[in-house]
Amino acid sequence: MRHDHIISAKQLSRADIASVLDRAAEIDEDPGAVADRHSGKLLGTLFFEPSTRTKMSFTAAMKRLGGDIVDMGPVDQSSVKKGESLADTVRVVEGYADALVMRHPLEGSAKMASEFVDVPLINAGDGAGQHPTQTLLDLYTIRESAGFDDLTVGIMGDLKYGRTVHSMAHALTNFDAQQHFVSPESLKLPRGVRYDLHEAGASMREHTDLNEVLDTLDVLYVTRIQRERFPDENEYREVAGQYQIDADTLAAAKDDLVVMHPLPRVDEIAPDVDETDHAHYFQQAHNGVPVRMALLDLILEDST
């Protein structure tokens, strides 16, 4: 794999994805073998939006490779509060680290920031745009559970603002997966994403009712309604609480249906699903460490 920056799932070929997932599987098997591999290397972390999984798993990944992180800290204690531009911030921080990981509320911000730095920059979520490393760990989870052969995936919830959905849908075109998008009318995939998927040859259908497709699915990828991205709280209230599943819902599903969620969840998946064999979302979150170790390993190896 040779990419200066990881900005979008659209830039990842099937071979790129395989190289990350294969390396992640090796690391999962024997994490001790890479414990000193990037000793002395530093990862700069810049999170302009809240995060638990992405930030902590990148931190764990870098430390488990023998490296360390330099973290910008909370935005309100950084010089962003003094009016520093994003371009200036990343130009400065690239001098402190061998690679950067950035999350920012503005769609397109990662691409813009990457144009100002020479060290590799990894997009950890840019508004409603993309979240490519989430997709890599999602694909790892699918490969370990359902596999990629003859795969049918349902993606349900906030398809408009959900960046994990936009990344995942593009990545699945590499595997000829049948994709069913389930959402309220108001939260359908954005026109631009639909266009790109058609261009990539995606096999896809859109639905408003999960029951139309539930019994055909190998994977159901549930997402949170992204309240923070709604311009109008009333619009959020109109759709909040729709598209929830519980153990009863899944009675109509295949016995080996894999239920995934990028997390955090609010009320989309009832706790009684956690006790079923369908629940893969906590393992999915744990897979963030070996997958991000693999990605960092490949990027840092390439950049030396």
Ligand code: CP
């Ligand atoms: N899945 C995900 O991106 O979680 P965080 O927002 O906690 O990083």
